[in-house]
Amino acid sequence: MTRRPQSLTTLIAYLKKLPGIGERTAERLAFWLLKAPEDDVVGLAGAIAHIKEAIRFCPECGGLTEEVPCAFCSDPKRDASVVCVVEAPDDLYAIERTGVFNGHYHVLQGVIAPLDGIGPEDLHIGPLEERCRSGRVREVILATSPTTEGEATALYLARRLEPLGVGVTRIARGVPMGGDIQYADKMTLGKAIEGRTALRKTKEDREGARDVGER
Amino acid sequence: MPVYREQAIVLGHHDLSGADRIIIFLTEGRGKVKAVAKGARRPKSRFAGCVEPLSLVEMGYFTQPQRTTLARLNHSELIEAFSSLRDDYDRLLRGFYVVELADVLLKEGVAVPACFEHVAGALRALDEGGDGDLVRWGCAWRLLAALGYKPNLSACVVCKGEKTLETFNPGLGGCLCPGCRTPDRDGLPLSAGAIDHLRLLWELSWQDVGHMKPSGSIRAEVGRAVELYLNQHLDRRLKSAELLVDA
Numbered sequence A: 001m002t003r004r005p006q007s008l009t010t011l012i013a014y015l016k017k018l019p020g021i022g023e024r025t026a027e028r029l030a031f032w033l034l035k036a037p038e039d040d041v042v043g044l045a046g047a048i049a050h051i052k053e054a055i056r057f058c059p060e061c062g063g064l065t066e067e068v069p070c071a072f073c074s075d076p077k078r079d080a081s082v083v084c085v086v087e088a089p090d091d092l093y094a095i096e097r098t099g100v101f102n103g104h105y106h107v108l109q110g111v112i113a114p115l116d117g118i119g120p121e122d123l124h125i126g127p128l129e130e131r132c133r134s135g136r137v138r139e140v141i142l143a144t145s146p147t148t149e150g151e152a153t154a155l156y157l158a159r160r161l162e163p164l165g166v167g168v169t170r171i172a173r174g175v176p177m178g179g180d181i182q183y184a185d186k187m188t189l190g191k192a193i194e195g196r197t198a199l200r201k202t203k204e205d206r207e208g209a210r211d212v213g214e215r
Numbered sequence B: 001m002p003v004y005r006e007q008a009i010v011l012g013h014h015d016l017s018g019a020d021r022i023i024i025f026l027t028e029g030r031g032k033v034k035a036v037a038k039g040a041r042r043p044k045s046r047f048a049g050c051v052e053p054l055s056l057v058e059m060g061y062f063t064q065p066q067r068t069t070l071a072r073l074n075h076s077e078l079i080e081a082f083s084s085l086r087d088d089y090d091r092l093l094r095g096f097y098v099v100e101l102a103d104v105l106l107k108e109g110v111a112v113p114a115c116f117e118h119v120a121g122a123l124r125a126l127d128e129g130g131d132g133d134l135v136r137w138g139c140a141w142r143l144l145a146a147l148g149y150k151p152n153l154s155a156c157v158v159c160k161g162e163k164t165l166e167t168f169n170p171g172l173g174g175c176l177c178p179g180c181r182t183p184d185r186d187g188l189p190l191s192a193g194a195i196d197h198l199r200l201l202w203e204l205s206w207q208d209v210g211h212m213k214p215s216g217s218i219r220a221e222v223g224r225a226v227e228l229y230l231n232q233h234l235d236r237r238l239k240s241a242e243l244l245v246d247a
């Protein structure tokens, strides 16, 4: 029988609910918290309690934000005519970190997953469609993952958005940096050949790229 | 520790904690298999791109003596991605339907060799641009037959007479003649043309199934008969079927 104080057991039980945290790690974290400076522990608890009330989804793009609309949607320096569509907020930050995109975003909050019964009506698509109808959007970049579900989602969106008169593009799929052609799988290599681009960009390409949001 | 290496169709996957993933696949020799692919969710994993649903893959895996059901994947090499099927939303949805159907109908570790051929054939027919609904119905119809549930379409299931057949009764496993139809033993009305097409779903090559051109009414009858019969043998409704309704 465990002689652990109840409050410690409760903390461990909550820590175990975090992704990738098992019993042992939860125990280690709990004992670390016990020994940590009071300020750090109170600060952490406060940050956790605050996150739920402070963070909401931007009604425009579906990204995470404290203000409405979010910093991306309200930034006049960003190009509102190009919208990059991603599955989840983490994907948005991943693309932002590349530093090559300066347009607006749209977060779907998921992906079409037929085997889990998740269809288009379960995703956040309506506001994207409205934006495309408004005439402000020139290009929609579909940046869903290159998985079977991500492809299904991209195909669905292309079909739904193209009739609205916007250009729909798909992020390129190919051999990763530092990867070896010999070890690339057939599908990746095939897509890399299909999606090849000119090595020396023409003047139009460069201007097009700048239009599309190159900084 | 038995090690296997064979061709497989990936039917689906579930994420485990960390970066691991369970891959469900259909093989010719050992039927449906569930195997853990360690680290498969990492983009640079050796399994990345090779264990996606709806692909034909050479799988190397071994069974673990202490675990009776879950195998371990140690090798995967893509043979066929059915890439034109992946370029069309409607056919892709029907591809999902085919793999979910196989996953739900087939039991783990029970090899029914024809089933692998039916699923691979259906995906290939979709990839070659075949009619998506005829192909998915054909696949359901063939899988049920392979599992021993082939309905009788050539004689009345009650009197065994080979007269005109008028209705299809899924519960009795076949068609009824006009004389044997009673109010409490009725079924789905079927035209002679629809019965012929249902037979062709078994007999034709996959390529021809995808290019059958039934009239609108026969097509509707065929679809209704297959789905009615299939629902009798399923424990649950197919999730992918719900997306077909409004697609």
Ligand SMILES: [Zn+2]
Pocket (backbone or CB within 6 Å): A058, A059, A060, A061, A062, A063, A069, A070, A071, A072, A073, A074
């Ligand atoms: Zn926003």
Ligand SMILES: [Zn+2]
Pocket (backbone or CB within 6 Å): B156, B157, B158, B159, B160, B161, B176, B177, B178, B179, B180
């Ligand atoms: Zn009869």
